[in-house]
Amino acid sequence: LMYKAKTILLLLLTVFVMNAKEYRISSSSTLSSALLTIQPGDTITIINGTYSNWAIAFYATGTSSAKILLRAETVGGVILSGTSSLDIGGQYLVVDGLTFTNGYPASGSSVVEFRRSSSSLSSYCRLTNTSIIDYSIPDSSIDSKWVSLYGYHNRVDHCYLKGKRNLGTTLVVWLDSLANYHQIDSNYFGLRPVLGVNGGETIRVGTSDWSMFNSYTTVENNLFEECNGEIETISNKSCHNTYRYNTFVSCQGTLTLRHGNFASVYGNFFFANHKPNSGGIRIIGEDHQVYNNYISGCSGSSLKSALTIMNGIPNSVLSGYFQVKRALVAFNTLVDNLYNFNVGAFGDTTVSLPPLDCTIANNIVSGTSGPLILFNTQPLNMTWQGNIIYGATTGFSSFPANNYNVNPLFTTADANGVIHISAASPAINKSIGTYGTILTDIDGESRDSLKDIGCDEYSVLSPKIKPMKASEVGPRSPVTSINTSDNIVEKGFKVYQNYPNPFNPSTVIKYSIPQNGKVVVRVFNSLGKEVRELVNKEQNAGEYNVRFSADGLSSGVYYYSVKCGEHTGYNKMLLVK
Secondary structure, three states: OHHHHHHHHHHHHHHHHHOOOEEEEOOHHHHHHHHHHOOOOOEEEEOOEEEEOOEEEEEEEOOOOOOEEEEEOOOOOEEEEEOOEEEEEEEOEEEEOEEEEEEOOOOOOEEEEOEEEOOEEOEOOEEEOOEEEOOOOOOOOOOOEEEEEOOEOOEEEOOEEEOOOOOOOOEEEOOOOOOOOOEEEOOEEOOEOOOOOOOOOOEEEEOHHHOOOEOOOEEEOOEEEOEOOOOEEEEEEOEOOEEEOOEEEOOOOEEEEEEOOOOEEEOOEEEOOOOOOOOOEEEOOEOOEEEOOEEEOOOOOHHHOOEEEEOEOOOOOOOOOOOOEOOEEEOOEEEOOOOOEEEEEOOOOOOOEOOEOOEEEOOEEEOOOOOOEEEOOOOEOOEEEOOEEEOOOOOOOOOOOOOEOOOOOEOOOOOOOOOOEOOOOOOOOOOOOOOOOOOEOOOOOEOOOOOOOOOOOOOOOOOOOOOOOHHHOOOOOOOOOOOOOOOHHHHOOEEOOOEOOOEOOEEEEEEEEOOOEEEEEEEEEOOOOEEEEEEEEEEOOEEEEEEEEOOOOOOEEEEEEEEEOOEEEEEEEEEOO
């Protein structure tokens, strides 16, 4: 019976593909007509041209295997100007190749929204290859957004967003009581001039009033260049989000974990190029993990240091500052910054709770401007171990045991501007602690059992992961074809977020592998101790699901890793009993 059902499903999908239609349109009325008869697998192509004041309402329902596509005839060939906007309303919809310029959205609205109405949100939809350029309200004090992500499991990728000058976030994720699992990847976020007031973030994930709810949004492989709107280039305002493999160039701001807990920040490159007010990462809240990041050339001070760990407010309201608790800051490299670590920042009579139970381990902090570690407030029970701190006054009244005040012996910067440890570096094999969930370095190379200090595990091999370049992100040609996959990343190695999450008593872990090979899937607890081995066998290239049952385990955060050949990926999940 199962075989028969699969055969029938395959036949139905084949019929969808064979009968897929293309509708060529050039107006709101022809779009409306197409949507009356549109079917899963069909494509709507907007004929190249300039269209003014067109409020595109793309309302339809596709399927996971037969999406509905709205595309430009050629990428960049459809120009939307004036007050043009786009609503993506439905399920399994893809919008590809549009350009918004020479205009601006209405006050308080967005250029692109992933919803049909406040009660009808979108899911499994995608915006790709789309540009929004200088599409700003002339009065900079008037609020508007460029991309508003509502709903669940949506994706924004390979887009170009540059020149926002008025109040309002460039791209914002809106929350409700359900986790949304959005993906924001491979985009170019260009110049955003200094706004002068709060409200100029490039990306914001959540809001203060929803900050204790889970989002599980992933922001990865993006390039941020001169995103100077305000202190928060990225503002995290929800729980369980991941920021990885992004590159920040000359940004006068920081990746700020402003509200919410359990964020993962790893594998990011920060090249601040000594721009004024440039910073790295700012930590507020509980149970964040910040590791394998490269931060260089920051000239910001105070809250805009290379790595800032804030003080908190007693009994803080949601819009305030929660105490930093149990943060892990490990295997990062900080080099040539004006201010490196700023611990207990913003300390006064109201923001008075120092960081509590945090671990600072196996980082390299090297520079000529001291102190390298600035203590505004003395933290409570902060563990320092395995760090190399060198080049200026350290900031410690008594240098802590199990840390090193030695020259890390870097190489000169490579073609990507990254300084690595040399073959003679004292960082090699000298980390302290296991940290079993940190399996790779910033270059994508596997870490061995004796991990090196800093973001870089010494290797003579060419890095697998490099800083993003403008040529590698943003729109690409040709435009999406009928029935194309909605996720370019799926064609390679990928470890997906488990579902459901949080879970009890079991959950499904999904991953894809690009070639045949031995696959090992393991689960670790929050201390890095392995608790389950789920897979250890040869598998063919493709996508796989494995169920993890948490029988006998206590509530808390767990991590899972997937290794196949040279690829290793991992993610975190929450067991709630």
